[in-house]
Amino acid sequence: MEKSLNISPVRVDKTTIINLEKGKLPPQAVDIEEAVLGAMLIDIKAPGEVIDLLQPEVFYKEAHKYIYEAITQLFHSTPPQPIDLLTVSAQLKRNGKLELVGSDFYLIQLTQKIASSAHIVFHARIILQKYIQRSLITISSKLIEDCYDEGMDVFDLLDTAETNLYEITQGNLKKGYETAQSLVNQAKQRIEEISNKEGLSGIPTGFRKLDELTSGWQPSDLIIIAARPGMGKTAFVLSMARNIAVGSNEPVALFSLEMSSVQLITRLISSETGLTSEKLRKGTLEPHEWEQLNVKVKDLEKAPLYIDDTPSLSIFDLRAKARRLVSQHGIKLIVIDYLQLMSAGSSSKGGGNREQEISMISRSLKGLAKELNVPVIALSQLSRAVETRGSSKRPLLSDLRESGAIEQDADIVSFIYRPEYYKIDNWDDEEAAPTTNQGEFIVAKHRNGSLDNIRLKFIGSLGKFDNLDEYGMTYDDSMPSKMNLDAHNPFITPNLPSPNDAFGSSMNNNFDENSDVPF
Structure with missing residues (x-):
């Protein structure tokens, strides 16, 4: 007699049955x-x-x-x-x-x-x-x-x-196109919002004439601020970041590839308190200056300012960090100090030369500004061609270092120029005004507006720029009452050192090779 085969039934668990019933239908309602x-x-x-x-x-x-x-x-x-x-x-x-x-x-x-x-x-x-x-x-x-x-x-x-x-x-998945009707309605709504808004349409810099020219930094714009070493690039963006984060309470992200975050915040403390960078660096403060320090940094402590000092930051890492900052903290402005210290990272193909790498970085920064819909400011070095020119040392667009793509990608290209650095005592205008403790913010390219040269006050001992007062007077020990009561100069404090004292007299000759501010 043949034996019957004992075949065990196939066991199908409950999960398998549910999956078979559901199949692979996409989520829907x-x-x-x-x-x-x-x-x-x-x-x-x-x-x-x-x-x-x-x-x-x-x-x-x-x-x-x-x-x-x-x-x-x-x-x-x-x-x-x-x-x-x-x-x-x-x-x-x-x-x-x-x-x-x-x-x-x-x-x-x-x-x-x-x-x-x-x-x-x-x-x-x-x-x-x-x-x-x-x-x-x-x-x-x-x-x-x-x-x-x-x-x-x-x-x-x-x-x-x-x-x-x-x-x-962010709820803005890529769409293939938008109709003219939709875009016109968006533009009309934007214009209406601007007309109903008091003040500027963009992020205010705190520099009056610059804000009048640009109406503030506009969303999705790439702004290049270029200068030779020692002109004060970092001093300018720190002054601006302070105005935005402390004055307007708008969140700012600063990526510093050159200086540490503690060095940057120390310079901001100097600007905010009126205590010289030399004193803060050496810690030689009098008892009343310690009190001044503790009282005047309270606003800075509460400011929505986020500093990242990762060295040799790649464009890939910058994009990742910027997205998180915008998502988590609602960042309204991104500053990179400075562009030439960035690397293309492993995502670069073919190992091209440095000019091609800078071109890729500038294109990526413009793409980042559009993606996040925030202004992106990148500092940049200028070539040595400025130094070899004759009497005029004012920068030109052709002086942008390493890549013409920077000029092409940027919505605004600007320069910082301080004639005093080159021992030029008077401005090259009709009035031949003195250049002492002054700088010029040159808007050389403005895709959506006009061009201008804007003069600012430069206070080297505090490492900051400020508005030049209405009468063209500069920082001077001889007019303390005017400087201390000027409503447009929130940083000014009593008893600041004069440019003519022992520290100030050597100020223009003691530039650190790797720093924008004389220490």
């Missing part, structure tokens, strides 16, 4: 989509509540994308058109999409599936969540595929992944 569209068709107030939350591409069902697109077109038309069954049907017909959505019969069905628009915002957020889930799946799938490609640079993969995730976090 078609019934919620129907409820939202139906509410918009029956309630005149409903479209205004969700029109800023949703875009046509967030809908899973293709027909729903076409219907919502027709609704947004009616909503944004000039003047706005009423939104109901008849108008949406007519708009779909004009778009050639009415039959694709299932004709008028489908629109009628949508209105029958909802009684009111009471929970439309909550429902719209569910649709958006499902879209984000689908987007994450798409990004992850592409990332997995690229990870198996041995030819892909791992740092490029990291940067791409972080960029895509940041776009989702």
